[in-house]
Amino acid sequence: MTSRSILNKQLTESSELRSFQHVEAMQKEMLQLLKQSQVDPISYVGLEYCGPNHCGRVNCSEACWFGTLRRRVPEVVAIRRLMEQQEGALHKIAVWKPVWGCPFGWLHYIKPAISRAETTRIFNSMCSMSIVAAGMLKIIPAGWGDKRYFCEIHAIVGGEDRERLEATFSSFDPNDITVGISEITDLDAAVDEVTSCISMQPRDEQAPGQTELTEFYAWLANMKRGARLFRYGCDENFDLITYRKITWKPRPKKDRSGWRRRRYYKFRKRIPARPWNANHGYYDQE
Numbered sequence: 001m002t003s004r005s006i007l008n009k010q011l012t013e014s015s016e017l018r019s020f021q022h023v024e025a026m027q028k029e030m031l032q033l034l035k036q037s038q039v040d041p042i043s044y045v046g047l048e049y050c051g052p053n054h055c056g057r058v059n060c061s062e063a064c065w066f067g068t069l070r071r072r073v074p075e076v077v078a079i080r081r082l083m084e085q086q087e088g089a090l091h092k093i094a095v096w097k098p099v100w101g102c103p104f105g106w107l108h109y110i111k112p113a114i115s116r117a118e119t120t121r122i123f124n125s126m127c128s129m130s131i132v133a134a135g136m137l138k139i140i141p142a143g144w145g146d147k148r149y150f151c152e153i154h155a156i157v158g159g160e161d162r163e164r165l166e167a168t169f170s171s172f173d174p175n176d177i178t179v180g181i182s183e184i185t186d187l188d189a190a191v192d193e194v195t196s197c198i199s200m201q202p203r204d205e206q207a208p209g210q211t212e213l214t215e216f217y218a219w220l221a222n223m224k225r226g227a228r229l230f231r232y233g234c235d236e237n238f239d240l241i242t243y244r245k246i247t248w249k250p251r252p253k254k255d256r257s258g259w260r261r262r263r264y265y266k267f268r269k270r271i272p273a274r275p276w277n278a279n280h281g282y283y284d285q286e
């Protein structure tokens with residue numbers, strides 16, 4: 001099959017998706033894990049009929065590795081083209097916030113849109129017309145026996161100098177949001193690293209266990225495709241948006257003193273945002 005061999009050739013640049021045989025094996029392994037588990041079969045129905053040329057269901061989910069494979073190659077090419085157009089040095093950022101993560105077993109509560117939106121807001125606060133970013137939300141198990149997932153956004157940023165980026169991120173509380181900025185020397189390797197979305201890479205380099213893998217796959221199976229992709233300043237084809245209207249609304253701290261505090265705790269939503277915290281109870285705060 002011609003399309004297969006072309007894609008196979010392009011895939012040699014990617015470190016995770018090596019060949020169709022590899023992807024096929026991964027898909028089988030994932031489905032086997034999901035079938036053994038308690039996960040609702042509706043969430044992964046049809047995935048076994050996915051193939052290199054078509055998917056087993058309309059709008060396949062994020063967990064389909066064949067779909068990922070088909071999207072990944074044009075994405076990598078487009079991101080590289082976009083970043084090569086940028087003037088000045090490119091930087092890789094890794095943004096991380098403790099509240100984005102969760103303990104093991106609660107991954108289904110994590111919504112990729114939250115961390116993406118918060119990162120977008122940080123970029124909006126720079127009010128820059130030239131800045132572009134492209135990246136991916138990553139789930140990283142803490143490792144070293146710490147049963148927690150970290151959510152990090154890894155992205156390539158272009159069109160802005162390092163001082164400005166550092167100044168923007170340093171205006172936040174370092175206990176609240178952490179960022180790592182490094183200059184990119186090898187663009188191909190950086191694009192490959194940033195767009196990798198298949199596995200979880202724990203900090204201690206140990207492969208994640210079966211339970212965690214099943215949880216991760218179940219989370220992906222319930223997700224729309226492309227939900228983890230982070231883009232800023234470019235459209236869905238990774239073309240630069242030259243005319244932008246940036247609206248940045250800093251969030252003022254709400255006045256919750258005296259009677260306002262009592263009213264807030266009385267009428268706030270009862271659904272806990274982070275149910276894994278022990279003290280989420282309704283009366284605990286008073």
Ligand SMILES: [Zn+2]
Pocket residue numbers: 047050051054055056057060061064065066067
């Ligand atoms: Zn599929």
